[in-house]
Amino acid sequence: MFNTKTILATLAILTGLAAMPATQAAEEGAVHLEKQNWSFAGIFGTYDQNQLQRGFQVFREVCSSCHSARLIPFRTLAEEGGPSFSEAQVKALAAEYDIADSSVEGGTRPGIAADFWPSPFATEQDARDANGGALPPDFSVLAKARGVHDAFPNWVFNYFTAYSEGGPDYIHALLNGFHEEVPESAPRNADGTPFQLPAGKYYNDYFPGHAIGMAPPLSDGLITYVAAEGETPVPETMEQYSKDVSAFMMWMAEPHLAGRKQTGFGVMLFLILLAGLMYGTKRKIWSGIEH
Numbered sequence: 001m002f003n004t005k006t007i008l009a010t011l012a013i014l015t016g017l018a019a020m021p022a023t024q025a026a027e028e029g030a031v032h033l034e035k036q037n038w039s040f041a042g043i044f045g046t047y048d049q050n051q052l053q054r055g056f057q058v059f060r061e062v063c064s065s066c067h068s069a070r071l072i073p074f075r076t077l078a079e080e081g082g083p084s085f086s087e088a089q090v091k092a093l094a095a096e097y098d099i100a101d102s103s104v105e106g107g108t109r110p111g112i113a114a115d116f117w118p119s120p121f122a123t124e125q126d127a128r129d130a131n132g133g134a135l136p137p138d139f140s141v142l143a144k145a146r147g148v149h150d151a152f153p154n155w156v157f158n159y160f161t162a163y164s165e166g167g168p169d170y171i172h173a174l175l176n177g178f179h180e181e182v183p184e185s186a187p188r189n190a191d192g193t194p195f196q197l198p199a200g201k202y203y204n205d206y207f208p209g210h211a212i213g214m215a216p217p218l219s220d221g222l223i224t225y226v227a228a229e230g231e232t233p234v235p236e237t238m239e240q241y242s243k244d245v246s247a248f249m250m251w252m253a254e255p256h257l258a259g260r261k262q263t264g265f266g267v268m269l270f271l272i273l274l275a276g277l278m279y280g281t282k283r284k285i286w287s288g289i290e291h
Helices: 004-027 049-061 074-078 087-095 124-130 154-161 166-175 238-253 257-286
Strands: 098-100 108-110 202-204
Touching: 049 238, 074 087, 166 238
Parallel strands: none
Antiparallel strands: 098 108
16 A cells, blocks of 8 residues: 555655756756647648748758758649648659659759659768768657657646647747857856857757757748748747747648647547546446346
């Protein structure tokens, strides 16, 4: 049997373990990361088609010059629930890229819808040479590979709100977390000396260690959005660009998110109904038996 002291000690240990990520982040001088409002958040969330199209524009015009998306075929851009470009638009887009193919004369051919998004560099070493030794991560599933740490008891509520937007929240914060110079709030070294930014690195509030090899990629007015007919023009600001490309990266990482949520909701309803039927059956069977 568990006594009161044992239960209290167990709760104290669990609370301490749950709070460890937040404590560690505080020690490293991490800045509080604000959660954003996403159309795909929650149990019934879905992607915003217009936002995904804008996010794709940011990815293509800015991010794809360094980052690959090797798991994403062009044809997915026309799938329902995503950016939903027309098949003609996707075919025209793919044809703009040269795809390496040893089976054709010359070794390259125009892309087709079935091809995967081409890497901006021929080899990993080429990518490192062009980026000061750092390897730009592939964007295909990056939004699912990144996340945020909530202190106890906040993370408990995430189970009830179906929070799974940690990746987009982190990416959005990262893109807005650059500083031209090391801020006074930067964490000090272990020996108490001021933080020193290595050569060729940039200070970022949210990147682990705060020294990132990527230069600030976005700025106000960098990209010109063309509003669709009947659509209200959106601001051409770094804040908007970062939200749009973060949403697009979430779609790349989980293109069937809406369908999964619909299936999950249907399964939950079925299980609730099944539980009710099982309970009613049990009451009916055992109603005439003393126990």
